[in-house]
Amino acid sequence: xxxxxxxxxxxxxxxxxxxxxxxxxxxxxxxxxxxxxxxxxxxxxxxxxxxxxxxxxxxxxxxxxxxxxxxxxxxxxxxxxxxxxxxxxxxxxxxxxxxxxxxxxxxxxxxxxxxxxxxxxxxxxxxxxxxxxxxxxxxxxxxxxxxxxxxxxxxxxxxxxxxxxxxxxxxxxxxxxxxxxxxxxxxxxxxxxxxxxxxxxxxxxxxxxxxxxxxxxxxxxxxxxxxxxxxxxxxxxxxxxxxxxxxxx
Amino acid sequence: xxxxxxxxxxxxxxxxxxxxxxxxxxxxxxxxxxxxxxxxxxxxxxxxxxxxxxxxxxxxxxxxxxxxxxxxxxxxxxxxxxxxxxxxxxxxxxxxxxxxxxxxxxxxxxxxxxxxxxxxxxxxxxxxxxxxxxxxxxxxxxxxxxxxxxxxxxxxxxxxxxxxxxxxxxxxxxxxxxxxxxxxxxxxxxxxxxxxxxxxxxxxxxxxxxxxxxxxxxxxxxxxxxxxxxxxxxxxxxxxxxxxxxxxxxxxxxxxxxxxxxxxxxxxxxxxxxxxxxxxxxxxxxxxxxxxxxxxxxxxxxxxxxxxxxxxxxxxxxxxxxxxxxxxxxxxxxxxxxxxxxxxxxxxxxxxxxxxxxxxxxxxxxxxxxxxxxxxxxxxxxxxxxxxxxxxxxxxxxxxxxxxxxxxxxxxxxxxxxxxxxxxxxxxxxxxxxxxxxxxxxxxxxxxxxxxxxxxxxxxxxxxxxxxxxxxxxxxxxxxxxxxxxxxxxxxxxxxxxxxxxxxxxxxxxxxxxxxxxxxxxxxxxxxxxxxxxxxxxxxxxxxxxxxxxxxxxxxxxxxxxxxxxxxxxxxxxxxxxxxxxxxxxxxxxxx
Numbered sequence: 001x002x003x004x005x006x007x008x009x010x011x012x013x014x015x016x017x018x019x020x021x022x023x024x025x026x027x028x029x030x031x032x033x034x035x036x037x038x039x040x041x042x043x044x045x046x047x048x049x050x051x052x053x054x055x056x057x058x059x060x061x062x063x064x065x066x067x068x069x070x071x072x073x074x075x076x077x078x079x080x081x082x083x084x085x086x087x088x089x090x091x092x093x094x095x096x097x098x099x100x101x102x103x104x105x106x107x108x109x110x111x112x113x114x115x116x117x118x119x120x121x122x123x124x125x126x127x128x129x130x131x132x133x134x135x136x137x138x139x140x141x142x143x144x145x146x147x148x149x150x151x152x153x154x155x156x157x158x159x160x161x162x163x164x165x166x167x168x169x170x171x172x173x174x175x176x177x178x179x180x181x182x183x184x185x186x187x188x189x190x191x192x193x194x195x196x197x198x199x200x201x202x203x204x205x206x207x208x209x210x211x212x213x214x215x216x217x218x219x220x221x222x223x224x225x226x227x228x229x230x231x232x233x234x235x236x237x238x239x240x241x242x243x244x245x246x247x248x249x
Numbered sequence: 250x251x252x253x254x255x256x257x258x259x260x261x262x263x264x265x266x267x268x269x270x271x272x273x274x275x276x277x278x279x280x281x282x283x284x285x286x287x288x289x290x291x292x293x294x295x296x297x298x299x300x301x302x303x304x305x306x307x308x309x310x311x312x313x314x315x316x317x318x319x320x321x322x323x324x325x326x327x328x329x330x331x332x333x334x335x336x337x338x339x340x341x342x343x344x345x346x347x348x349x350x351x352x353x354x355x356x357x358x359x360x361x362x363x364x365x366x367x368x369x370x371x372x373x374x375x376x377x378x379x380x381x382x383x384x385x386x387x388x389x390x391x392x393x394x395x396x397x398x399x400x401x402x403x404x405x406x407x408x409x410x411x412x413x414x415x416x417x418x419x420x421x422x423x424x425x426x427x428x429x430x431x432x433x434x435x436x437x438x439x440x441x442x443x444x445x446x447x448x449x450x451x452x453x454x455x456x457x458x459x460x461x462x463x464x465x466x467x468x469x470x471x472x473x474x475x476x477x478x479x480x481x482x483x484x485x486x487x488x489x490x491x492x493x494x495x496x497x498x499x500x501x502x503x504x505x506x507x508x509x510x511x512x513x514x515x516x517x518x519x520x521x522x523x524x525x526x527x528x529x530x531x532x533x534x535x536x537x538x539x540x541x542x543x544x545x546x547x548x549x550x551x552x553x554x555x556x557x558x559x560x561x562x563x564x565x566x567x568x569x570x571x572x573x574x575x576x577x578x579x580x581x582x583x584x585x586x587x588x589x590x591x592x593x594x595x596x597x598x599x600x601x602x603x604x605x606x607x608x609x610x611x612x613x614x615x616x617x618x619x620x621x622x623x624x625x626x627x628x629x630x631x632x633x634x635x636x637x638x639x640x641x642x643x644x645x646x647x648x649x650x651x652x653x654x655x656x657x658x659x660x661x662x663x664x665x666x667x668x669x670x671x672x673x674x675x676x677x678x679x680x681x682x683x684x685x686x687x688x689x690x691x692x693x694x695x696x697x698x699x700x701x702x703x704x705x706x707x708x709x710x711x712x713x714x715x716x717x718x719x720x721x722x723x724x725x726x727x728x729x730x731x732x733x734x735x736x737x738x739x740x741x742x743x744x745x746x747x748x749x750x751x752x753x754x755x756x757x758x759x760x761x762x763x764x765x766x767x768x769x770x771x772x773x774x775x776x777x778x779x780x781x782x783x784x785x786x787x788x789x790x791x792x793x794x795x796x797x798x799x800x801x802x803x804x805x806x807x808x809x810x811x812x813x814x815x816x817x818x819x820x821x822x823x824x825x826x827x828x829x830x831x832x833x834x835x836x837x838x839x840x841x
Contacts, residue, residue, distance in 0.1 A: 070288050128348055153588070
């Protein structure tokens with residue numbers, strides 16, 4: 001019996017201005033193989049299925065256990081993490097492409113720094129007085145921790161932004177991940193001191209009003225964040241804030 | 250006078266901790282990281298962070314934490330810095346709590362604590378089973394705040410290549426390479442802090458992230474920094490073997506009551522859940538009745554190897570044992586361990602609520618690292634180190650949940666110390682060595698790109714990983730260590746014939762990897778030769794031919810220095826600070 005192999009088709013692009021080409025690879029199958037191990041195999045033996053020499057594929061990765069958020073890409077048309085994409089669960093040939101909503105760097109690598117800029121804009125932090133010893137933190141009940149913890153599991157993979165029809169240059173929408181972080185910090189006893197500023201940051205163009213409730217975000221999120229709940233809650237808070245600001249003149 | 254400029258390399262817990270302290274004190278920081286700092290390897294830590302807060306009425310004290318840490322490390326750690334860390338730990342937990350880390354809570358709204366290995370106290374604060382992620386994010390958020398206020402400049406996507414040293418050997422900056430444009434540049438600084446993490450890649454597959462190559466440590470080791478206790482490598486007892494890496498299965502699974510066992514009958518063909526309790530061999534509980542499944546990692550790992558390789562009791566004859574949580578109710582598991590159970594189910598396809606997990610030891614952590622003094626400074630003036638990349642806090646074996654606290658504490662020490670050092674630094678002569686170092690690095694790059702050999706760097710790396718895993722992990726023999734060193738020397742020679750299949754100057758990952766590989770090879774020799782020369786067994790370093798700890802000869806820190814000669818690094822020995830706790834035999838079959 002011939003050894004089992006796995007077929008891949010990978011979209012390659014040498015630089016942002018270079019033309020995109022598809023390359024096919026036929027790799028030895030191994031039990032438990034994921035898309036990342038296929039990339040590693042190609043790096044050790046950079047030859048296409050038709051025997052042509054090529055270069056190792058450029059892609060982002062780090063932890064390989066779906067917690068660092070690096071290796072998001074489109075696999076068989078779906079935005080997901082390459083590390084947790086097991087070959088045995090995928091239809092072949094496995095088609096791998098970069099995310100489409102972010103500036104392409106090379107091959108499967110894109111520039112997702114927009115998310116980190118968004119987090120700056122909404123002040124996604126607790127403004128502590130300092131790191132010197134000021135005693136215990138605020139008391140918090142398990143029920144409160146259980147609201148915050150799932151939101152704090154966001155790995156910044158940007159899959160929710162990739163699949164959002166409203167996340168594009170025309171709207172400038174911040175996307176679901178950032179909104180969820182606003183809820184996370186507004187729920188914290190001392191984080192909420194910046195609540196009004198965060199809500200105002202989400203009230204203009206590109207803010208929460210751009211959301212079209214397609215709900216793709218919550219479906220694609222690899223960490224099952226309650227994204228649509230966060231969007232509903234923050235929408236309400238933004239409206240209340242607008243009303244308050246209006247009355248205050 | 251302008252505020253001193255500090256460069257921090259690495260944006261995990263240690264690096265970010267240093268950055269925050271420097272920014273808070275009015276210093277000026279440039280933060281370099283290969284990956285966006287929020288994606289650093291600290292994110293992988295799962296189980297928790299230790300501090301003797303004594304919130305469970307057990308009478309825990311920072312002294313107990315100190316004693317457990319020293320004892321767990323088999324007395325190899327210098328005691329004064331470890332004492333400082335354990336005393337600072339409760340305050341660090343409070344600070345993290347104030348930063349908004351969603352730690353698990355008791356019904357009264359206080360921090361909850363769980364058990365961990367190597368202690369009999371509930372001393373480990375946790376946020377589900379993703380504590381590292383939650384801690385990293387909290388520090389990342391504080392750094393983002395300082396960045397927004399203009400106190401921190403991030404250089405993400407830049408890889409550190411070397412330190413810039415002046416004619417007197419004093420650090421004056423760094424050289425780094427932009428991983429997108431491949432631009433090579435030197436950056437001036439009055440002090441630099443390495444917080445560049447672990448060395449998992451020396452072993453091919455490990456629980457570490459892709460960036461944990463030890464390349465930065467190795468680079469400055471080759472520039473004259475000592476590398477200490479490199480032979481002490483922690484192999485975590487419970488990992489999930491994979492094609493691309495070994496995924497960690499947290500010690501917290503045992504902290505919450507998980508039990509390790511194998512069928513007593515090696516040929517048992519019954520479905521796992523039909524094997525009755527009497528026919529299960531709970532070997533850790535039998536062999537170590539006091540600590541049970543929560544013996545320190547080196548002890549648990551050797552026990553699993555013994556069961557598999559000496560007793561032939563691995564599941565289905567494979568190198569695997571069960572880690573069983575199925576007796577614990579689903580709600581408790583989801584609340585306290587959700588994150589790691591999800592990882593197991595995603596990658597193995599089996600639900601650990603219903604069926605015991607199959608696990609095996611995997612390379613996890615380096616206790617050794619850059620030698621530093623009690624101020625976290627290496628022997629090169631102006632170069633500091635903090636976190637896993639230095640050697641100071643864990644001796645011969647690290648206790649679970651001590652790494653997060655050592656990273657943060659180390660960063661909190663290194664930051665202010667570097668700033669103090671920088672304020673007293675006199676100006677460099679000339680350009681401080683920048684032009685010369687940049688030229689040296691440019692030449693290395695040019696040679697690599699032009700090289701016309703026939704060796705693929707990724708394949709050389711696989712061979713390195715295989716030899717290191719075979720000879721330099723759980724059980725070590727001098728014969729095998731010599732074989733490993735010869736193999737590394739061979740790989741170093743073949744490295745000269747590396748051919749980059751990609752010669753482009755844009756986001757060229759092979760190029761960056763080839764540069765790391767050279768450093769990995771050089772650093773591997775310190776691990777192997779350090780192990781070869783240490784003829785005793787201590788903590789994670791185990792030689793069946795020398796089964797006892799030998800304090801007379803080896804209660805010493807090993808210090809490797811680079812020689813550039815074919816014989817490899819020179820290893821010297823330095824006395825250990827034992828002024829607080831007198832060394833005593835380390836055993837876990839009874840209370841200590």
